[in-house]
Amino acid sequence: MVRKLTAFPVPWPPLLLLVACVALDAATPLDQRFDWLLAAVPALAAASCTVGATLGFGAAAIAVEVVLALVNDRLGSYLVLPLVAILAVTLAAAYASRVRLLREESLENTRSVAHTIQGIVLRPLPPAIGPMTLFVHYEAVASEARVGGDFYEALNTAHGVRVILGDVQGKGLPAVENAAVLLASFREAAYDAPDLAALAARLETSMLRHSERHPESETAERFATVVLAEFPEESPVVRIVNCGHPEPLWQRGEITRFLEPDERLPPVALASLLDGPYRWKEYPFAVGDRLVLYTDGVSEARDAAGVFYPLAARAPKWASLAAGDALDRLAADLGEYRNKGADDVAVLLIERTAGPPVKAPAQDPVQDPVQE
Template identity: 45%
Template structure:
């Protein structure tokens, strides 16, 4: 775009000598200031306007151009062209100044949004104990940086606790709800001894916030979420699902959903229904990887309308380290949707490293090798 005005002038100069005299190609130089305004500031547009007027005069006053025997420097048609070019240049200068102001404002908004994202969705540590972690967040809106999808990883005395969630709806209210939920989780994760108590406390905080805000919008705002806990002293993962897509367990020889059909209602709805939270325990061996994700991934569509086949894609890729897995998933989602994501997407993955100091402990009572209850 920055070189488009130069290319435009070159084309005019090439066409002027070969066109008939009744076709004064130099008149199209009127558009030069507007072309310049697309990629340059007001000072450059003003300079391009002066240049266009002078070049029109040179072409009009040169007898050899287009086979003319005399020049038409002060012909009324050419004088009208000078005036029109000057007027278009003035409008282009104003347009360029307005565009520059808008770009600066947009840059400021992006900067603030990036700072807000760092506060709301802090980058997860690359490693916590014997866990390798990685996260992914993609916004469906090109200019957006934050939304209603959320994730978090917190090291506690009970093990590493993970959270993935998706707030119903969009906009500022969804961001506010996500911030409230993350704040409650980050505080309660250190205090509550088990996942049901943690989920209950987070839900209580959300309900309290809805009461303080008043109105009907917040009371109707709910969040699907998955709470996971990976203790350091046992090769298991504990999961509490609150109406969210089930996590995926990734092994070298299999990729399967961790779902036993005991999902609780979404947060902020459980207190109305009164359904208790259920903890599902699965074996989590060294080399295993847990993938938490939002439905923005599985609901990504290709141009034909087919949903993104996440488990099949993971099986075809084979075992990948967390960071490489997130990068591969990122690129594959964009390619599958042809860069047209319809919803925000988030993912969080944790891979258990082998502990070389001691042999893996046997699975706790009640957990079989396959991860199903005995």
């Protein structure tokens, strides 16, 4: 690991202060002394320099103080106090510099761990899986964070491409832990669950077992909104189970529709509120169709006037763009639209680029859905 030791390639602030002290002292009358400012040189160096460089600036300040005393005839007792002050500040600054460097190293190690966690929890998706192309935009609400409570995954299984996107209740490390539990469950169950209803039930079981194992943990009794999507290779359709999540946006050219379920399912870990088993719904999804899955960082984003982000109205403007470019435009537009301090954002744009030689249904998925 390479650690940046200074904030500047050249430590300009302490260097400029040293030069300014000399210039001011030379340009002003003898009774106006600016050599007292030399004590600030090592203190300023401590903010951006190594311990050695800080001591070096302190030594330079002492040397300059002696030269100014010789030039201005201030030798003797007049010189003792400034030199003691500069020496004391230099030693204190060197200690402060050492503490700063240790904290920077600790912070860099923490960032490295966070980056590793992101690689485990949110693995990069390939640009194409089966007949689908996938593009992801992920943004954690904390500027220094790399991972939050939003999560996603896509796997190519014998049942087709299966995708999950969700949002865990709350923020911070407990939310990340719950997201990891759900992703681990999905990565295991997606290959053998016979349908999305069974897959959703497996996710529910994993969350409940996690809470039972750690009843006193902050992660216990949390829930997560989740949307599951399945794209069978042999049929131009998409099957969806929506567990309390914002409705996916279906797009065919400039036509957009929110894929609303027949009934609202509760979030994962709240299946006790469910009347019967999980149920999935099927919609047309032909070559060229797009599906946008997103978290509430998009659906609940507001501008300064409190107006929600109009995703369905904005999406048709980017229909002529390539899928990756369209997602980039969406992310940029969302960033300009919403207020600061909004929620985490995860957006997954999926486009079908290949399929069986079956004529796509002419209907849109809201007016005439195909349903189990």
